[in-house]
Amino acid sequence: MLEVKDLHVTVEEKEILKGVNLKVEPGKLVVVMGPNAGGKSTLAYAIMGREGYEVTKGDILFNGESILELGPDERSRLGIFLSVQEPPPLPGVKGSLLVPAVIKKRRGIPMDDKFADIKILREVRPKLELVGLDSSYMGREVNVGFSGGEKKRFELFQALAYDPKIVILDEPDSGLDVDGVKMVARVIDDMRKNGKGVLLITHNPRLLHFITPDEVNVLIDGKIVMTGGLDVAEFVETHGYDKVVTR
Amino acid sequence: MSIEKPEELVRYREPEELLGFAKDYPAEVELKGRITESLIREISKVKKEPEWMTRLRLKSLELFYKLPMPNWLQGIEMLDLDTMAHYVKPDIELSSSWDDIPKEVREYYEKIGIPELEAKVLHGLSAQYESETIYHKMKKSLEDKGVVMIPMEEAVQKYPDIVKRYFLRIFPPSDHKFAALHGALWSGGVFVYVPKGVRVEAPIEAFFLIGRAFESQFEHTLLIADENSYIYFIEGCTAPMYKGFSFHDGMVELYAHRGAHIRFTTFQNWSKHVINFNNKRAIAEENARVDWVEGSIGSMLTYVYPSTVLRGKGSSSRSVVFTLAKGPYLKDSGSKMFHVAPNTKSRIVNKSISVDGGINVYRGVIRIPYGARNAVSNVECESLILDDKSYAYTYPHNQIEEPTASVSHEATTMRLTEDQIFYLLSRGLDEDDAKNLLIMGFLDELFIEVPFEVAHVLKKVLEIEFEKLGGVG
Ligand SMILES: Nc1ncnc2c1ncn2[C@@H]1O[C@H](COP(=O)(O)OP(=O)(O)OP(=O)(O)O)[C@@H](O)[C@H]1O
Ligand SMILES: [Mg+2]
Numbered sequence: 001m002l003e004v005k006d007l008h009v010t011v012e013e014k015e016i017l018k019g020v021n022l023k024v025e026p027g028k029l030v031v032v033m034g035p036n037a038g039g040k041s042t043l044a045y046a047i048m049g050r051e052g053y054e055v056t057k058g059d060i061l062f063n064g065e066s067i068l069e070l071g072p073d074e075r076s077r078l079g080i081f082l083s084v085q086e087p088p089p090l091p092g093v094k095g096s097l098l099v100p101a102v103i104k105k106r107r108g109i110p111m112d113d114k115f116a117d118i119k120i121l122r123e124v125r126p127k128l129e130l131v132g133l134d135s136s137y138m139g140r141e142v143n144v145g146f147s148g149g150e151k152k153r154f155e156l157f158q159a160l161a162y163d164p165k166i167v168i169l170d171e172p173d174s175g176l177d178v179d180g181v182k183m184v185a186r187v188i189d190d191m192r193k194n195g196k197g198v199l200l201i202t203h204n205p206r207l208l209h210f211i212t213p214d215e216v217n218v219l220i221d222g223k224i225v226m227t228g229g230l231d232v233a234e235f236v237e238t239h240g241y242d243k244v245v246t247r
Numbered sequence: 248m249s250i251e252k253p254e255e256l257v258r259y260r261e262p263e264e265l266l267g268f269a270k271d272y273p274a275e276v277e278l279k280g281r282i283t284e285s286l287i288r289e290i291s292k293v294k295k296e297p298e299w300m301t302r303l304r305l306k307s308l309e310l311f312y313k314l315p316m317p318n319w320l321q322g323i324e325m326l327d328l329d330t331m332a333h334y335v336k337p338d339i340e341l342s343s344s345w346d347d348i349p350k351e352v353r354e355y356y357e358k359i360g361i362p363e364l365e366a367k368v369l370h371g372l373s374a375q376y377e378s379e380t381i382y383h384k385m386k387k388s389l390e391d392k393g394v395v396m397i398p399m400e401e402a403v404q405k406y407p408d409i410v411k412r413y414f415l416r417i418f419p420p421s422d423h424k425f426a427a428l429h430g431a432l433w434s435g436g437v438f439v440y441v442p443k444g445v446r447v448e449a450p451i452e453a454f455f456l457i458g459r460a461f462e463s464q465f466e467h468t469l470l471i472a473d474e475n476s477y478i479y480f481i482e483g484c485t486a487p488m489y490k491g492f493s494f495h496d497g498m499v500e501l502y503a504h505r506g507a508h509i510r511f512t513t514f515q516n517w518s519k520h521v522i523n524f525n526n527k528r529a530i531a532e533e534n535a536r537v538d539w540v541e542g543s544i545g546s547m548l549t550y551v552y553p554s555t556v557l558r559g560k561g562s563s564s565r566s567v568v569f570t571l572a573k574g575p576y577l578k579d580s581g582s583k584m585f586h587v588a589p590n591t592k593s594r595i596v597n598k599s600i601s602v603d604g605g606i607n608v609y610r611g612v613i614r615i616p617y618g619a620r621n622a623v624s625n626v627e628c629e630s631l632i633l634d635d636k637s638y639a640y641t642y643p644h645n646q647i648e649e650p651t652a653s654v655s656h657e658a659t660t661m662r663l664t665e666d667q668i669f670y671l672l673s674r675g676l677d678e679d680d681a682k683n684l685l686i687m688g689f690l691d692e693l694f695i696e697v698p699f700e701v702a703h704v705l706k707k708v709l710e711i712e713f714e715k716l717g718g719v720g
Contacts, residue, residue, distance in 0.1 A: 048673050051665070076675035084673070088666040092688025101684055102674045111680065141688070162674065 001025050002047070002080065002166045002197060006058035009039075009046045016042045018222035019058065024166055024197040029188060031200045031208065033233065034219035035241040040201045041085050043219065044170045047199075048072050048082045062166070077106055079165030083155035083172055085201075087143045095138040095154070099124060099161055106162060127160040130190075132183055148175030156187055167191055168199045173207045185210035205237040218244050261712070262518040262545055265358050266487035269459050270351050272337055274377070279332035279461075284308065287431055290334045294434070299411065300403055307420040307430025314424040319610070322548045322577055326494055326522055332462045333432050335377040341398065343384040352376055352458070359485060361454055369481075371396045371451035375466055377458055378434040385451070394447060395440040399467050402438035409440070413469055417500035417556075418528040426526050429465050429498045436466035436497070441476040441507075448479065450512075455484040457521060460491035468499045472507035472535075479510045479698075485545065486518040492547060498526040503535035505559060510538045512701055516708070517546035519576065525551040533559030539566040539582065540697045542705050544712070547576055552610070554583035557591035557622075565594045567696045569705065572605025572637070573712060581610035581642075586622040586652070595626040598693050600686065601637035609641045615652040622649060628658040631689045633682070661689065683713055 002024040009017035016039045024030045034040050046053045047060055049072045059066050067075050076082075090098065100117035103109075103124075109116045125135055131153040143151055152172055159167050169188070173181050189211055191198055200213070208216075208230065216233045218226040218241070226232055226244055236244060276293050278286055287308050291301040316323075337352070345353055345362050356362060356374060365372045371385035373396070380398040389396070395406075402410050420430035437453045457464050472478050486493065495517065503509045509529065517523055523546040529537040539553035555564035566582035584593035599607035607630060615622045630639030641658045663685050671681035686709065694702040 050669050050673075072669060072672040073675055073677045076673055082673045084670060088664065088670050090667060090670070090685065090688060091661065092691045093684055094688075094691075097688065098671075098674075098684065101680065102676060105677070105680060106675045158674065 001063060002199070003061040004043070004047065004058070005061065007043070007046065007055065007060065008057035009042055010054045010056050011042060011052060015056070016222050017046065020219070020222070020224055022199070022217065022224070024199045026165070026195045026197050027192055028214040029192050029198045029200060029211065031202065031213045031216045031233070032219050033203055033205065033216060033236060035203060038219045039222045040203070040219055041170055044082055044084075044168050044199075044201060047075075047080065047168060049075050076164075080168065081159050081162055081164035081166065082168045083159050083170060085170040085174075087151045087155055089141070089143040091141055091144055093142050095140060095142055096121060098142050099138070099158070102158075102162060124161045128157050130160060130187060131157045132180070133157060149177065149180055152176055152184075153180070156184065159191075160187065164196070166197045166199065168201070170201045171203070172200070173202060173204060181207055182210050205233045208233045220244065262485045262516055263488045266355055266485065266518070269487040269489045272349065272351055272458060274335045275338040276334065276336040277332050278334040279330075281329045282308065282311070282333060282428075282431065286333065290432065290434065293334070293336065294400055296403060297407060299407070303415060304431050307415070307427045310420050310427035311424060311431055314421075314427055317423050317425075320550065321579070323522065325492075328463075328494075330461060331494060334434055335462055336379050337377050337381065337458075339376065339379075339381045341380055342382060345382065348382055352381070355456055355458070355487065356454070364452070368449060369452050370447060370449040373398065373437045373453045375435045375453070375455045375464075377462065378464065380435050380437075389447060392445045393442040394445060395438070396451060397438050399433075399436040399438050399469065402469070406438075409471070410438070410469070413471060413500060413502055414467075415500075417502060417530050418498055418526050422526075425496050425524050426498070429467070429496050429526060432463065432465045432496075433467040433498065434465055436468045439470045439478065439480065441472045441478045443473045444475045445473075446477040448477070450479045450481045452481040452483060455482075455495075455497070457486045457493045457495065457517075460489035460493055460520065463494040463496060466497045468497070470500070470509065470511070471502045472504060472509050474504045475506040476504075477508045480512070482511070482513045483516070485516045486521050488518055489520050492520045492522055494522050494524070496524045496526070499528070501529035501537060503529065503531045503537050503562075505533045506535060507532075508536045508538075510540070510698070512540040512698065513542065514701070514704065515541070515543045515545060515549065515551075519545065519547050519574070521546045523549040523551070525549075527551065527553045529555045529564065531555055531557050531559060531562035531564055533588075534561040535559060536562065537564045539564070539568070540701060541566070541568040541580070542701065543568070543570040543578055543580065544708055548579075549577070550579045552581050552583055554585070555593065556585045556587060557593065558587055560588045561590045562588065563592040565596075565696075567596045567693060568598070569690070569693055570599045570607055571709070571712065572599065572601045572607045573603050575604045577606045577608070579608040579610065581612065583612040584614070584624060586613075586615040586619040586624065589618070589620040589622070591619060591622045593624045595624075595628070596693065596696055597626075597628045598631070598690060599629075599639055600631045600633065600689070601639050602633035604636040606637070607639045609639075610644065612644045612646075613654060614646045615649045615654070616646075617648045619649045620651045622652040623654075624652070625655040626657065628656070629689070630660045631686070632660065632662050679713065683710060686713060
């Protein structure tokens with residue numbers, strides 16, 4: 001279980017998060033919505049431990065223990081996965097190189113065990129189909145020349161392939177067509193059924209037409225100003241974020 | 248040829264680590280100090296050379312003193328030739344059995360796995376220590392096909408007419424000061440002749456070692472592939488650690504006759520105590536093909552420019568050069584292609600990595616004069632810079648006069664970004680894995696261009712080089 005307690009985060013000497021509280025339990029879908037620049041991605045990076053995102057107050061716990069001292073890779077290997085909002089291109093690094101390398105690392109298989117690669121690639125193929133990509137994508141350089149939608153699909157594929165316990169999805173639906181959005185909803189639902197905790201970040205309530213969250217939070221200016229169920233999302237959709245603050 | 252488990256053949260460490268400090272091995276003859284006519288005559292006398300070779304040396308010496316210091320060379324000022332040993336004949340008899348090689352010296356080669364490589368893969372091996380070849384052996388099967396592979400000195404004695412036709416003619420000493428110096432002082436190296444239609448599939452290797460400081464090595468490799476023949480030649484070099492530095496000024500001359508194909512691969516891993524100057528040039532006749540591969544990892548300073556003169560119609564050449572400048576060292580490289588006949592093709596791939604204050608300089612040349620109709624050339628030049636202390640410069644030089652020629656040039660400079668590193672960390676890879684992956688990705692195309700075994704060795708070397716890499720750039 002992931003727990004964020006009174007989290008204050010400063011980036012470049014500017015306080016972005018000003019006391020955020022959140023809990024993501026296994027098998028639950030927790031949504032964080034909010035306007036642009038509200039601090040959603042900052043929250044995701046802080047949970048992951050990205051350099052430059054300084055926690056000045058509060059704590060982040062995984063299964064009851066603070067992870068503040070751990071680096072991003074250690075947090076990842078504990079079982080926290082972040083699908084980033086804007087995946088960077090990795091020139092020359094093909095999916096067929098990246099994915100086996102990551103899985104070997106996570107399972108403690110030596111990096112130079114090339115036979116493991118073949119097994120791993122076979123193993124993950126069905127997951128690629130789940131996100132609507134064919135196996136040719138594994139032969140492409142990761143995020144190089146991918147369309148916006150393809151990038152999101154490949155991120156989601158990795159969330160499935162690496163088998164984390166907590167999945168943080170930073171706007172997995174942006175840039176996707178209607179069928180794509182439905183696919184994301186289906187995949188999230190499967191994750192939840194498989195006992196994973198999902199933290200879904202979006203500023204677009206459209207995705208929530210296809211999946212019912214367990215909790216919806218609105219993050220504005222570094223603070224969670226509203227918490228509830230689907231009704232919160234519906235309120236935002238009808239009235240916009242402006243009204244949330246004054247409600 | 249195939250290597251079942253190439254990793255067995257590669258026990259790569261940095262040369263400093265692998266070979267440790269130099270152990271002094273006695274020299275039988277050592278000539279040092281100012282490079283004068285009498286010093287040249289002395290070398291010639293020790294080698295019992297015919298008069299024409301002595302004259303060729305002296306002519307080169309004259310050119311050396313006449314030619315200006317190339318103004319584009321950086322860093323070479325520290326070289327004080329008057330204090331160096333220019334000829335060091337170790338007290339070791341040339342042999343075709345490793346058992347005859349003194350233990351101290353043999354150990355160097357064993358640590359790099361050379362005898363093992365020879366046993367498993369090579370069809371011929373020539374090993375040079377200081378100024379002379381100490382070990383030389385070629386498989387009987389090649390001898391039966393009429394292939395000649397002998398130390399260069401032996402070729403001067405045995406085949407003077409052939410040597411006169413090619414030696415210092417593919418790469419004339421008048422080209423520049425260090426080519427002239429080489430011509431005056433050359434010693435060691437290999438002569439190879441592949442008869443018409445003969446294919447030497449398994450590689451032949453020449454390996455060069457400089458055992459001590461303040462010494463120069465000037466080996467000369469001459470390789471002649473007669474019509475429609477094929478040869479795959481590998482050249483390797485390394486050195487232990489010493490106080491001070493040494494100088495390497497070798498030369499490679501390749502001649503591919505009509506329809507012949509030469510693959511020439513160099514794997515340079517000098518210790519950080521070697522100033523490395525190379526002179527490499529090939530001539531390709533009608534429909535011949537020359538493929539250069541250069542993996543330049545070690546040394547303090549390296550200057551290397553594999554060049555091909557595409558003299559015959561339909562001839563082609565490819566040059567793949569990889570340079571790593573890690574630490575406060577310089578790699579100055581660049582392939583040169585001279586298209587002087589119609590329908591000639593060339594391709595240059597140059598990849599460099601600069602890290603820990605390293606500097607890479609690329610100076611490629613494409614020359615297509617009038618009349619080289621339909622010549623095609625494409626150049627890809629990519630630099631990867633891993634931190635703010637390191638640099639890469641690209642100075643391509645194209646002289647295209649022929650209107651039907653087609654030339655493309657792509658140059659890109661990349662840096663590893665924090666975004667990329669964080670992305671990979673967030674997947675669970677640690678920082679070294681992440682960098683390795685991005686570096687291997689950068690080099691991916693290179694690995695496709697070079698022979699499998701070379702790619703494997705290169706990968707291993709780089710993995711070890713980057714294992715110790717510090718913080719994110
Ligand atoms: N590295 C940084 N340097 C400077 N400012 C930053 C940095 N990272 C985030 N910020 C600032 O923090 C604020 C919150 O940004 P964040 O990316 O968390 O917003 P968001 O809620 O994810 O917005 P969006 O919906 O547009 O993705 C913004 O004002 C942003 O400019
Ligand atoms: Mg964001």
